[in-house]
Amino acid sequence: xxxxxxxxxxxxxxxxxxxxxxxxxxxxxxxxxxxxxxxxxxxxxxxxxxxxxxxxxxxxxxxxxxxxxxxxxxxxxxxxxxxxxxxxxxxxxxxxxxxxxxxxxxxxxxxxxxxxxxxxxxxxxxxxxxxxxxxxxxxxxxxxxxxxxxxxxxxxxxxxxxxxxxxxxxxxxxxxxxxxxxxx
Numbered sequence: 001x002x003x004x005x006x007x008x009x010x011x012x013x014x015x016x017x018x019x020x021x022x023x024x025x026x027x028x029x030x031x032x033x034x035x036x037x038x039x040x041x042x043x044x045x046x047x048x049x050x051x052x053x054x055x056x057x058x059x060x061x062x063x064x065x066x067x068x069x070x071x072x073x074x075x076x077x078x079x080x081x082x083x084x085x086x087x088x089x090x091x092x093x094x095x096x097x098x099x100x101x102x103x104x105x106x107x108x109x110x111x112x113x114x115x116x117x118x119x120x121x122x123x124x125x126x127x128x129x130x131x132x133x134x135x136x137x138x139x140x141x142x143x144x145x146x147x148x149x150x151x152x153x154x155x156x157x158x159x160x161x162x163x164x165x166x167x168x169x170x171x172x173x174x175x176x177x178x179x180x181x182x183x184x
Contacts, residue, residue: 001054004030006061008087014079015052024055024118024148028172032146033058035168035179036114039144040064043113048100048129053080053093055116060089064114070096070103100125104132111140118148127158134163134182145180152176 003011004026024032032055033040041063047056050069060067067089069080077097084090096103100119115133119125126147133139145164149155152169155178159166168179 001026001052003054003058003061003087004033006058006063008057008061008089011061011087013052013054013057013086014082016073016076016079024051025172025175028148028175028177029055029058031170031172032116032177033062035170036144036146037062039114044068044110046070046108046112046115048103048115048117049119049125050080051076051118053083053095055118056093057083057087057089059114059116060092061087064092066094067092068094068096068103068108068112070098070100072097072099100129101132104129104136104138108136108138110138112138112143115139115143115145116148117146121150124158126155127162130159130162130164130180139182141182141184143182145182147178147180149176149178150174152178 001013042065044066045059045064046068050071056067056069165181165183170177
């Protein structure tokens with residue numbers, strides 16, 4: 001895994017050992033950033049369920065103004081800290097070792113421009129995250145919300161009950177990226 005573009009381009013990242021964290025494949029990450037590339041500059045970017053921090057650090061490398069990384073796992077936080085140091089992006093990054101609900105309910109104070117939600121598969125954390133972001137008024141009609149999942153149908157069914165518009169879906173093997181906007 002590496003940083004694909006920007007100031008830290010080519011930097012190889014540390015990854016977590018074991019099966020508990022599933023890193024986003026480079027081809028998924030590259031496609032994702034190609035799609036949102038015009039939105040990144042000077043954005044506030046949330047990488048929820050950060051794992052190694054690769055998505056958020058890629059955003060920082062590509063010009064995001066502020067990147068918020070959050071993971072509940074202490075092992076993930078150790079790896080993210082190593083990757084922050086290696087990429088020299090510390091001045092752009094806020095790192096939280098918290099449950100996602102605590103982060104959304106108490107630590108974020110500004111409207112987010114881009115939110116990348118990649119929770120453990122087979123959890124309801126993606127839908128709950130979106131509900132909390134809306135309830136806490138941390139997203140606007142111009143915010144980009146992206147969910148990575150392997151259960152597209154269930155996510156889409158639950159999104160129908162919310163004030164959310166599905167803009168696009170991209171499938172990469174098992175992984176599906178769902179691009180969303182809040183509608184008022």
